[in-house]
Each structure stands twice: as structure tokens, then as C-alpha cells.
Amino acid sequence: MSEMEYHPPYLDLYCSGELGDRARRLEQMLSSCTICPLDCRVNRLENEIARCYSGKKAIVSSYCAHFGEEPALVGTNGVGNIFFGNCNLRCVYCQNYEISQRYKEERKNEVSTLRLAEMMIELQDEKKCHAIGFVSPTHFAPQMVSALEVACSMGLHIPIIYNTNAYDSVEVLKLLDGIVDIYLPDIKYSEEQAGYDYSGVKDYVYHSRNALKEMYRQMGSELLYGEDGLVKRGLVIRHLVLPNEMAGSDGTLKMIASELSPNITLSVMSQYYPTNRVTETNAERSDRILLINRRIREREYEKVLELLDELGFENGWAQEFESQDYYKPDFTNRLEPFTK
Numbered sequence: 230m231s232e233m234e235y236h237p238p239y240l241d242l243y244c245s246g247e248l249g250d251r252a253r254r255l256e257q258m259l260s261s262c263t264i265c266p267l268d269c270r271v272n273r274l275e276n277e278i279a280r281c282y283s284g285k286k287a288i289v290s291s292y293c294a295h296f297g298e299e300p301a302l303v304g305t306n307g308v309g310n311i312f313f314g315n316c317n318l319r320c321v322y323c324q325n326y327e328i329s330q331r332y333k334e335e336r337k338n339e340v341s342t343l344r345l346a347e348m349m350i351e352l353q354d355e356k357k358c359h360a361i362g363f364v365s366p367t368h369f370a371p372q373m374v375s376a377l378e379v380a381c382s383m384g385l386h387i388p389i390i391y392n393t394n395a396y397d398s399v400e401v402l403k404l405l406d407g408i409v410d411i412y413l414p415d416i417k418y419s420e421e422q423a424g425y426d427y428s429g430v431k432d433y434v435y436h437s438r439n440a441l442k443e444m445y446r447q448m449g450s451e452l453l454y455g456e457d458g459l460v461k462r463g464l465v466i467r468h469l470v471l472p473n474e475m476a477g478s479d480g481t482l483k484m485i486a487s488e489l490s491p492n493i494t495l496s497v498m499s500q501y502y503p504t505n506r507v508t509e510t511n512a513e514r515s516d517r518i519l520l521i522n523r524r525i526r527e528r529e530y531e532k533v534l535e536l537l538d539e540l541g542f543e544n545g546w547a548q549e550f551e552s553q554d555y556y557k558p559d560f561t562n563r564l565e566p567f568t569k
């Protein structure tokens with residue numbers, strides 16, 4: 230852990246012209262979209278729509294100073310979160326389903342590149358946020374980078390957080406190297422069947438693990454802290470514990486410990502509650518859906534925390550078990566450091 234006045238590398242990429250080059254390469258990928266592992270190959274530049282229901286322009290559902298993320302990101306003024314609309318996954322329990330799965334309605338919230346850049350500047354200069362947090366950025370990675378280029382010309386200088394469901398393409402992540410300051414992936418499952426049943430993709434584990442490895446390659450396990458005591462650069466892996474071990478917490482944590490590092494910073498969440506299609510009364514629900522139609526039990530959560538200890542994880546945060554009683558849908562700021 231080291232302290233310094235932080236200078237985001239994206240500013241150097243902007244000055245050298247590399248940021249613009251990366252933006253153009255990413256935009257080009259929209260012409261036969263391979264931005265996420267689904268590889269739909271529609272021409273989003275012509276607003277052809279596929280799985281994520283998103284065309285040429287970014288969709289922003291809301292943006293604000295947000296105080297629900299991990300304490301080392303939030304500080305006193307919050308993270309300047311920009312919540313993108315729609316998503317490449319279709320999680321039956323999505324806690325943000327009102328913005329991620331109301332596809333047609335969300336398209337009304339399309340914004341220009343300039344407007345997206347202005348939002349970043351507003352969050353930095355008016356709200357005094359410590360970082361810009363792009364929430365569900367995967368399907369809008371090109372638009373995000375194009376707007377970042379404009380925002381640099383307007384004086385943006387705070388870290389960029391990529392807050393993702395981890396179903397990301399390695400090719401795109403390589404193009405984000407030096408652009409993203411903090412990766413915040415939520416790793417959801419360790420069995421492909423769970424990814425199919427609950428998020429509608431057959432290869433979540435394969436792609437999310439490759440994505441994690443690429444993020445780790447870029448960042449390593451150490452977090453860089455600024456003089457204000459907040460994280461400026463690095464990788465923080467989130468994991469939401471599901472009932473009946475449906476998140477495969479055991480497999481995910483063991484993979485992180487063995488294939489990445491037990492020094493990685495984790496953020497373990499107890500806040501799961503059944504919502505969205507899990508609770509639809511008129512839906513015919515499979516046994517798999519019924520397995521996640523309750524909150525997690527205290528013992529289930531304790532087992533995950535015990536495993537953290539066994540595997541030697543020492544860095545990060547675990548939500549209090551009780552947070553599930555009052556959480557909807559953000560983190561609370563009552564995260565506790567792991568205790569040894």
C-alpha cells in the first residue's frame with residue numbers, strides 16, 4: 230500500500246493521442262458488435278439491436294454522488310456514479326432490473342457523447358466526487374471511452390471505476406488498460422449451469438474468469454491509495470452470496486486464491502433479496518428459481534466468511550449479515566473490514 234498524489238494514466242493516453250485511438254478502435258467494434266462475449270455481430274452504429282437492446286448512443290438511467298459503495302471508494306463526497314441503462318446479462322434476481330431490463334423504456338434515456346462527458350465534469354466539479362463510477366459499463370465501453378476523451382479536454386482528472394458484472398470481453402479489457410483506474414467486477418457463479426439458469430448465458434464462468442485474469446494482469450493485487458486515504462487504482466472483486474450456495478462461493482474464492490492471489494481485495498455481500506423474476510407470482514418458476522426465493526441464512530454467510538479465513542484472504546470488506554434487513558438496493562456504508 231503506498232501513498233501519493235494520484236495522476237490517472239488516462240491523462241497521459243489523452244495527451245499522446247492514444248486515448249482517441251482506443252476510442253476509435255472500440256467504436257469500430259460496434260459495427261459488428263463483439264463488445265461483450267455474446268458476440269451478437271449486429272451493427273450498433275446503425276442502431277441494430279440485439280441482446281443488450283443498446284445501439285449507437287449510451288443510455289444513462291441516472292447519475293449522482295453515490296454513498297453506497299465500499300468505504301475506501303466513497304470518502305466524504307461519494308463516488309460519481311453513472312448508471313448505464315440495459316445490460317448484457319438477464320439476471321432473474323437483478324436488484325437493478327428497473328434500469329437493466331426495461332429495455333425499450335430505457336432507450337428513451339440515450340445521451341450524446343458530449344452530454345456523457347458533461348455528466349462526468351458535473352460529478353467532479355460540482356458534486357466534488359472522488360471518482361467517476363461507471364455502473365454496468367460493459368455494453369457501453371466504446372461510448373464510455375469516447376466520452377472520457379471529451380471529458381479530458383474539459384478538465385477531468387479523477388479516477389475511473391469500471392463497476393461490472395464481469396461478463397466482459399478480454400479484447401475490450403485490453404483496450405481499457407491504462408484507461409480504467411479501478412476495476413470493480415462482481416463475480417457471480419462458479420458453475421456454468423447457474424449462469425445459464427440465473428443470468429441467461431451459457432459461459433459466464435469461462436468468460437468472467439478470463440476477464441478477472443486480465444484485470445489482475447493489469448492491476449496486480451495491490452491497491453494504490455491516495456493522500457486522502459481513498460483507493461485510486463487497483464482491483465476489488467465483489468461477490469454476492471446467494472441462498473443454497475447457488476453463487477458457488479466456494480469455487481469462486483478458491484479460484485481467486487489459487488489462480489490470482491489471496492492478497493486480492495474482496496468485497497463480500499450479504500444483501501441478496503429475492504426480486505424481479507424470482508418473485509413474479511404469475512411466472513411458472515422452476516426448482517432452480519425456488520432455490521433463490523429467500524434471503525441467505527446467517528449460517529450460509531458465516532461459512533463463506535470462514536472460507537475467506539481458511540484461504541488466507543485478509544484484504545477487503547464483508548457486509549454485516551444484518552445489512553440484508555435494510556439494504557435496497559445499494560451497499561450500506563456499514564461494511565466491516567475482514568477480521569482475523
Ligand code: SF4
Nearest residue numbers: 262265268269280281
Ligand atoms: S454488447 Fe450487446 S450487442 Fe454487443 S455483443 Fe454484447 S449483448 Fe451483443
